[in-house]
Amino acid sequence: MTIYFYKVWQPYGCFSNFSPHGIQIQGTYWATVEHYYQAQKFVGSIDAVIIPAIHNAPTPEEAAALGRCSSRQLRCDWDIVKTQVMREAVLKKFLTHTEIRDILLNTGNEIIVEDSPNDYFWGCGKNKTGQNQLGKVLMSVREEIRKLVSVTALTEKYL
Template structure:
């Protein structure tokens, strides 16, 4: 069974980048993954001055709007690094918040799909033909967390007298 997610208030809403789960990366506290992700678009760009405004945005929707504003120039390597940036933030979110990490792990091996009707890159799009990169990242993070847990259990057993 495929698990679809999109809005924060819907089932599996914690998988959304807009969910109210803060992260800390490189010593900076970000209110949501969306805040972090949108700000990273401008690191090293001529319009990096927008980063503090994205960081201070009162909602993830506001952070997204600032990050998507075509008046600002994003970093030239953005298309090359955006998946890596997103994966780091998603991983950090699920490692920081045990209650949602458990929800992710309980999904087993189910396919996770961001059910965005407009986003064909991060989600599946209206006709479900999108790339679903956020869902792929979540499934990858789920696998990595499982491996970490498995390694931790094995290590503890090996260290026991």
Template structure:
């Protein structure tokens, strides 16, 4: 049985990048994984000035809108680095919030799916044919945490 998640207030909503679980990366506080992820699109670009605006956005929805603005060009290596950036952010979130780490570990070996009806890269899309990259990252983080706990 697969575990589907999407909205923050639904079961397994803590798996969403919009969930209110702040992270600290490279000395900066980010209100959500979404804030961090969207800001990273503009590192070393002429739009770098938007990074603190995204970081300080009052909601992840606003951070996402700022990061998706088609008027701003992403960093040149974005397609090559975006999965690693997401992995680091998601892993940081689950390492620092033990309550949701427990939820992730309790999923055992279940397949985890971001049930986004519109995102065919990070989610499964409306037809459930998407790549589900976020679900795959969550399963990788789950495996890494479990493996590290077993070594302790």
């Protein structure tokens, strides 16, 4: 059974970047993965001055709107690094919050799909032909956490 998610209040809403699960990365606390991701678009760019506004946005929706403003210049390597930036933030989120880590691990080996009708890169898009990169990141993070849990269990058993 494929697991679809999109809105925070729907089943598996904790998989959304808009879920209220803060992360600490490089000494800075971000209210959501969305806040962090949108801010990273501008690191080192001429529009880096927008980063504090994204960081302090009261909601992930507002952070997303600030980050998606087409008049701002993104960092020059954004297309190259955006998936890794997302993966780092999603991994941190699920390592930080045990209650949602368990939800992710309990998905077994099911395919996870961001059911965004508008996003054909991170989601599956309206006609389900999108790349589903967020779903792929979640499945990769799930596998990495499984390995970490196994190593931790073995270490505890034999030390």
